[in-house]
Amino acid sequence: MSAGRAQAFWLRNLTAKIAAIPMILTSLVIFIGCSIWTVVYSFTSSRSLPVTDFVGFRQYERLFGAHRWSLAVENIAIYGVLTLVFALTVGFILAALLDQKIRFESIFRTIFLYPYAMSFIVTGVVWQWMFNPGLGIQHFVRQLGFENFTFDLISNRNTVIYAIAIAGIWQITGFAMVLMLAGLRAVDDQIWKASRVDGIPAWKTYVMIIIPMMRGVFVTSLVIIAAGIVKLYDLVVAMTNGGPGFASDVPAMYVYNWLFERANLGHAMAASTMMLLTVLIIMVPWFYMEYGRKNKN
Amino acid sequence: MKNEPKGPRPRKAFSPGRIMLYSILVVAAIYYALPLYIMIVTSLKGMPEIRMGNIFAPPVEVTFAPWVKAWDSACTGLYCEGLKVGFWNSVKITVPSVIVSIAVASVNGYALVNWKFKGSEFFFAVLIFGSFIPYQVMLYPLVIITRELGIFGSLWAVIFVHTIFGMPLLTLIFRNYFAALPEELFKAARVDGAGFWGIYWKVLVPMATPIFVVAVILQVTGIWNDFLFGIVFAGQPNFPMTVQLNNIVNTTQGIKEYNVNMAATMLTAMVPLVIYFVSGRFFVRGIAAGAVKG
Structure with a gap:
């Protein structure tokens, strides 16, 4: 009897279950399975082929001892902080300015957002050209008569990551602006009326009332942009390919390099596990917050 | 309390605040549009003009040869078949x-x-x-x-x-x-x-x-x-x-x-x-x- 019930249970909505097979396989096999695979093999001595020779934390010890890895982590931290701060603040300011019943609003919005439609490779190549010390912006300013002007971020080991950050921020700000604008448009008009009645200046209304109200929008934008920062790869490939030397290396590039060029799987897996860990640290609290809030309602 | 008329104040066309607002937006728009502009003007110049002039200058002599070359015969490593x-x-x-x-x-x-x-x-x-x-x-x-x-x-x-x-x-x-x-x-x-x-x-x-x-x-x-x-x-x-x-x-x-x-x-x-x-x-x-x- 119970076997029949179990069968009926499985057969209910059978077509829907069959149709959902790609989703089930993707979530279980790819997202969970492949992640676990990577974590497991980070504890092996695998080189060009995966082998199950477990060596404990040796790959991690080597990873944390590697100068190139700490450079990559430092770079992504600089890039990440700069990108988050600038994308969110500039994005918000632009959105707030556009929200003042501007004429030609859609033209401005179109200009601010178009970089986001382009590939990181395109962005990287253009900015590489603009940063070109011989013929780019530096050359232009020197031609104007400022002979000693230097704007050579890209070929200097200490500043190259800032050049990449400038390009990255240029590309992503429009995205933040669109999210912020949607948030601002969702603010009840009554709040603006009330603050005007009370004679509160506009900037104060923004700081004291609107921004705290838009916390959700800020957090969402932050999480999406932060998840993108961890993945940063294409932009660096196009702009500097990690150079000069390894000065602009980032974790995603490090992993790629050890996977496909140096054929050291175990080491690459340890590095990608560290990337996964970073994302979990960002994501899990946010996931809890989102779902916790929904359960309360 | 002043006896002010009701309803929204009729907006002046060019208050200082509005001018400021538009100026900031225009400056920002120029900054964001600049790379696209540079891409286009650079692609329309010849190499001598690029070496002589500057990155912001519009092309003196417009040429589409770079576009043709990029599409048809630019080299990626060993192959020169273009994009x-x-x-x-x-x-x-x-x-x-x-x-x-x-x-x-x-x-x-x-x-x-x-x-x-x-x-x-x-x-x-x-x-x-x-x-x-x-x-x-x-x-x-x-x-x-x-x-x-x-x-x-x-x-x-x-x-x-x-x-x-x-x-x-x-x-x-x-x-x-x-x-x-x-x-x-x-x-x-x-x-x-x-x-x-x-x-x-x-x-x-x-x-x-x-x-x-x-x-x-x-x-x-x-x-x-x-x-x-x-x-x-x-x-x-x-x-x-x-x-x-x-x-x-x-x-x-x-x-x-x-x-x-x-x-x-x-x-x-x-x-x-x-x-x-x-x-x-x-x-x-x-x-x-x-x-x-x-």
Whole structure:
């Protein structure tokens, strides 16, 4: 009897279950399975082929001892902080300015957002050209008569990551602006009326009332942009390919390099596990917050 | 208290505040537009003019030779066939990837809303969470999987990978869209005896045109702009345009031809830019739809 019930249970909505097979396989096999695979093999001595020779934390010890890895982590931290701060603040300011019943609003919005439609490779190549010390912006300013002007971020080991950050921020700000604008448009008009009645200046209304109200929008934008920062790869490939030397290396590039060029799987897996860990640290609290809030309602 | 008239104050055309507002916006717009401008003017100059002049100057003598060279004969390593190879590869990757990923994701969204089964929400949560996992974590296992399936290094592998990584966002926007439709439609169709596919094709798809448009825009731009999956899974003969562009620009051999590079960059950016400028509203809607994690 119970076997029949179990069968009926499985057969209910059978077509829907069959149709959902790609989703089930993707979530279980790819997202969970492949992640676990990577974590497991980070504890092996695998080189060009995966082998199950477990060596404990040796790959991690080597990873944390590697100068190139700490450079990559430092770079992504600089890039990440700069990108988050600038994308969110500039994005918000632009959105707030556009929200003042501007004429030609859609033209401005179109200009601010178009970089986001382009590939990181395109962005990287253009900015590489603009940063070109011989013929780019530096050359232009020197031609104007400022002979000693230097704007050579890209070929200097200490500043190259800032050049990449400038390009990255240029590309992503429009995205933040669109999210912020949607948030601002969702603010009840009554709040603006009330603050005007009370004679509160506009900037104060923004700081004291609107921004705290838009916390959700800020957090969402932050999480999406932060998840993108961890993945940063294409932009660096196009702009500097990690150079000069390894000065602009980032974790995603490090992993790629050890996977496909140096054929050291175990080491690459340890590095990608560290990337996964970073994302979990960002994501899990946010996931809890989102779902916790929904359960309360 | 002053006795002021009611209603909104009639706005003066040019108050100092407004002038300031517009000035800031115009300066910002110039900053954001500048790289596109530089791309275009550089691509229209000859190399001598680039060396003599400056990066901001408009071309004195407009030439389309860099564009022709970028399209037809620019070199990527050993091959000098130009970007056209990459362009057609990108078309061959993008068209099927967009169709397959949207087909799968729209059915997912539909099943999640109208045919909930035990665990369906769990799979969806994993999917959303998975969209934040760095690709590097899943890259090598996917190489193994595609190799076992016998498709590694072919267009099929890229299509497969794009379908997988497009799934979270697309499933989310279809799920949200279908969830907002009145449930009575679905119930009425069921009473009339329509099954899973009948309702999908006859009721939901015809009603979902706007969200399909959003999804197509999202996917075409996203897949066209992809670099990582193309370089890992497609194999040398199938490299998409972004990979070829990077190879042309960052090749270490020969003299750097910045005008050809910029023409190549423009050519690569063309498809997503045209889509963006033509379909601005839908593009923005795609961003908003993806950001509201339901």
